[in-house]
Amino acid sequence: MNDLEAHAPATLANHETDVDLLRELVSHLRANRTQLRQEWARRITEAQLLTAMSKDEIFKEATSVYDNYVEALKTGTLEALQAYARNLSERIIPRGVETHEVVGIVLLLRDVLARSLFAKYRSDFALLNRVLDAYETAANRIANTVTVGFVQERERIILEQQEAIRELSTPVLQVRERLLILPIIGAIDDQRARQLTEQLLRAIRTNRAKVVVIDITGVAAIDTNVANHLVQTVEASRLLGATVIVTGLSPKIAQILVTIGVDLTKMNTVGDLQGGIEEAERLLAYKVIPGGTKASQT
Amino acid sequence: MRSDKHDGSVAAKGTGLARNVPTSVSRETSVPIESDLDIVTARQVGRALAERVGFEAGELTLIATAISELARNIVLYAKRGEVVVKVLENGTRRGIEVVSSDEGPGIPNVTHAMQDGYSTSGGLGLGLPGVKRLMDEFEISSVVGHGTVVKVAKWRA
Amino acid sequence: MEVPILKQGDYLIASIQSALSDSDLVQLRDALVEKVGRFRSRGVIVDVTVLDVMDSFSTRILRDLAHMIRLRGARTVIVGVQPEVAFTMVQLGLRLEGIATALDLEEGLAYLDETGEKES
Known part of the structure; x- marks a missing residue:
């Protein structure tokens, strides 16, 4: 130009x-x-x-x-x-x-x-x-x-x-050593979901995170693609050695996830963000992150 | 702007140069696939070409992995064949195309092969649905007794 | 390209140095499964930091390796999976189910130490 x-x-x-x-x-x-x-x-x-x-x-x-x-x-x-x-x-x-x-x-x-x-x-x-x-x-x-x-x-x-959107939409926060929080707010489409995953994976590596809490309280709706992205994010994080806890699933999103048949056994979920952080602290205190994907808490 | 067809004619096709890997990547390179060593060569050549097109690190991994899957299918099912990677240009958009072809036994039921979990060798399957997910464009044609051609492409975001 | 396998105390560490062909990987699997018995090792770490591609084949071999090591009485940790590689793997639908993963060698060793303590 x-x-x-x-x-x-x-x-x-x-x-x-x-x-x-x-x-x-x-x-x-x-x-x-x-x-x-x-x-x-x-x-x-x-x-x-x-x-x-x-x-x-x-x-x-x-x-x-x-x-x-x-x-x-x-x-x-x-x-x-x-x-x-x-x-x-x-x-x-x-x-x-x-x-x-x-x-x-x-x-x-x-x-x-x-x-x-x-x-x-x-x-x-x-x-x-x-x-x-x-x-x-x-x-x-x-x-x-x-x-x-x-x-x-x-x-x-x-x-x-x-x-501005990039900065706003992917705030990966380090709460304390080894613990990252990713609050997702607003609509998620395919591209944003992909971006979130990539950013999170990089942040896990740079911050040497062992536990990640993804809070989706601020997400109104979710479709099959995005739900699959969420599951993929959880799995990819685990490949890097980090455990993901998902918090804030609204009744509506829970219903959607069940309806579209997302495999929830792979997801470690806790009701709200505070509960998620408490759970993360507990995992970090043990210093042992279970190797399997089987969540010990429901 | 030169057309893709034209680019094809200047490429070092089938010279075997590609085996010395990625220093002399032209706009189109063919890698003969005969053993598992060639799988590594093919994905390194493809990755180097994609890097020149300007793909990001994450996308380079996706492309290299897709090439790896396609080349492995050749080794597993057809014994020999080739993988051709080339630069795509469409106006201001740039991308990369990967064509894997062999004269192997062919796939009896392509629709089945495109379903997740399908396998003819008791392994993890042909990995074709996975490859399709990694790339933007995917075409397959297979004739039993004659061979298989898979053409995939990815465009820069 | 042979992968060097180091013995450190109770553990074996296989640190991959460059891109591997399928046969290199199979060789690595067999060598580890054999050595884990010979050295009476309790844990195995496979460092894949340098791998820029983990496709269906390498994933399967790593999974087989971990399960075979388990049958031989030891545990396996895969360390150093790169973010881009992890992202691609899940898109391809590849998993390392039931296999421990850690960020890097240091974390992998810590994992083996901790799980070992808990067991004994």
């Missing part, structure tokens, strides 16, 4: 004549500001873009995009527009605005403006051609800047969220 940005030239005009033409363009766009942005907002609504926003909001954003657009044409530089695009993206991404909508509205503005230029210069075909040449180049770079800005912002937000 940074590559794209680097390739985009910092100025919009390449020739002296372009500068003159752009100046003329700018005054035309300023003179027709009200009518053109209304037309643009109308087209946005008509194309069913930005549906997450109200008509007023669309008009307000359209106005500031329009002004920034004209400003970019006037100054011939893209920095201000880049900053604006980023700021705009930051505001509209949480509203659920999609990439295709941003591309759509930018192309619509390009179209609205080109039509008005055509109407104005159509009597002088040669001049029209030159105006459109100058406008096309500038408009394309502007469209590119806005779209790239949006996509970059979106990627940044997604990365940030992924990071």
